[in-house]
Amino acid sequence: MSSIAQCIEQLDAVRDAALDPRAAYVIRSRLERLLLSCARLTAERVGSTKPDMPQRVGQLTAGSQDVRTLAAACDALHDLASSICRPSESLDARWDEGWSRVSCALDELEEVLLSQRQ
Amino acid sequence: MSVWIYGSVARGDADDHSDVDVLVAGDGDGDGWQLALAGHPMLAALTDEGRKLSPMRFAWHELDAMAAYGSLFLHHLRLEGRPLTQPPDDGLRVLLKALPPYQRAAEEIRAFRTVLQDVRRSTLGPHSPAFELAVIATALRHAFILGCYVAGQPDFGRTSPFRRLCPALGQPDRMAADLAMLYEFRLYQHERAPAPFRAMTTDVHKWLKTAEALFATIQETVDVFDRTVHRTA
Numbered sequence: 001m002s003s004i005a006q007c008i009e010q011l012d013a014v015r016d017a018a019l020d021p022r023a024a025y026v027i028r029s030r031l032e033r034l035l036l037s038c039a040r041l042t043a044e045r046v047g048s049t050k051p052d053m054p055q056r057v058g059q060l061t062a063g064s065q066d067v068r069t070l071a072a073a074c075d076a077l078h079d080l081a082s083s084i085c086r087p088s089e090s091l092d093a094r095w096d097e098g099w100s101r102v103s104c105a106l107d108e109l110e111e112v113l114l115s116q117r118q
Numbered sequence: 119m120s121v122w123i124y125g126s127v128a129r130g131d132a133d134d135h136s137d138v139d140v141l142v143a144g145d146g147d148g149d150g151w152q153l154a155l156a157g158h159p160m161l162a163a164l165t166d167e168g169r170k171l172s173p174m175r176f177a178w179h180e181l182d183a184m185a186a187y188g189s190l191f192l193h194h195l196r197l198e199g200r201p202l203t204q205p206p207d208d209g210l211r212v213l214l215k216a217l218p219p220y221q222r223a224a225e226e227i228r229a230f231r232t233v234l235q236d237v238r239r240s241t242l243g244p245h246s247p248a249f250e251l252a253v254i255a256t257a258l259r260h261a262f263i264l265g266c267y268v269a270g271q272p273d274f275g276r277t278s279p280f281r282r283l284c285p286a287l288g289q290p291d292r293m294a295a296d297l298a299m300l301y302e303f304r305l306y307q308h309e310r311a312p313a314p315f316r317a318m319t320t321d322v323h324k325w326l327k328t329a330e331a332l333f334a335t336i337q338e339t340v341d342v343f344d345r346t347v348h349r350t351a
Contacts (some may be wrong), residue, residue: 023225029253032249036246053252
């Protein structure tokens with residue numbers, strides 16, 4: 001499985017989990033795993049060391065425009081995820097308001113990934 | 119606006135890895151609450167010691183919704199939280215006083231088990247063993263917190279729930295220490311500690327097996343508690 005295919009599969013897994021906002025732990029860990037895979041994909045593309053934990057990619061000084069677009073989409077999701085996923089129990093009240101923003105960020109990331117799939 | 123601290127600083131057992139957990143309750147848009155925190159003298163003193171501030175803000179309607187199902191997070195706050203502001207009508211204190219028992223224990227333990235299935239699936243492809251160990255560790259810690267709560271011995275410490283519950287689960291003494299070490303991967307994820315060892319996929323498989331067995335045992339107690347709570351409700 002290519003790195004992009006893996007990211008897309010993990011992105012779908014987040015959406016599946018989000019059908020039940022009470023499964024907060026599942027959503028959170030799937031989001032983190034997706035962010036990790038995307039950060040590793042970005043590192044692979046720019047030739048840097050792959051991170052072993054999810055992290056903001058940040059401003060890239062190397063790499064193509066495609067990689068920078070991917071990094072920006074990942075970081076947007078990262079920032080949203082860190083606020084919506086606390087506390088880590090059932091999320092309903094916060095989720096109602098936050099999911100639409102996370103969902104948009106996921107759509108955006110998916111679009112970027114699909115456009116870069118060879 | 120009501121400001122409370124909770125977690126290790128509030129308990130008085132903070133260590134070098136601890137940050138300052140802060141809850142802000144209040145309505146209103148914008149970032150005014152962050153400015154209010156930045157100017158709070160007690161928080162300034164706590165962060166002067168080099169600790170990171172870890173704030174969460176909740177609107178009142180969110181807190182009401184959480185209180186309705188007896189949020190475990192709110193139980194945590196009730197047990198060890200300390201208000202830093204004292205408005206004459208502190209709605210949070212009133213809300214915590216009337217908090218019902220946690221009503222989502224059974225579904226939560228099921229969610230932990232789904233997380234383990236995700237980890238197992240993840241190891242079939244390219245993966246980071248350190249991250250997967252952090253995921254297992256986090257689920258284990260929360261399962262132990264839940265286990266302590268349903269056993270009537272609430273404990274929201276970083277690793278103390280392992281020590282409290284392991285004997286009741288019939289686990290050997292060393293298990294609590296092993297679990298505490300595993301949890302360092304979660305601290306490592308948040309850049310609060312170094313990785314405790316070089317993680318390998320074999321470690322992930324070993325811990326998956328251990329976690330599955332522990333969850334099964336905790337679930338027995340959780341199911342009994344859950345039936346009682348829902349019968350009463």
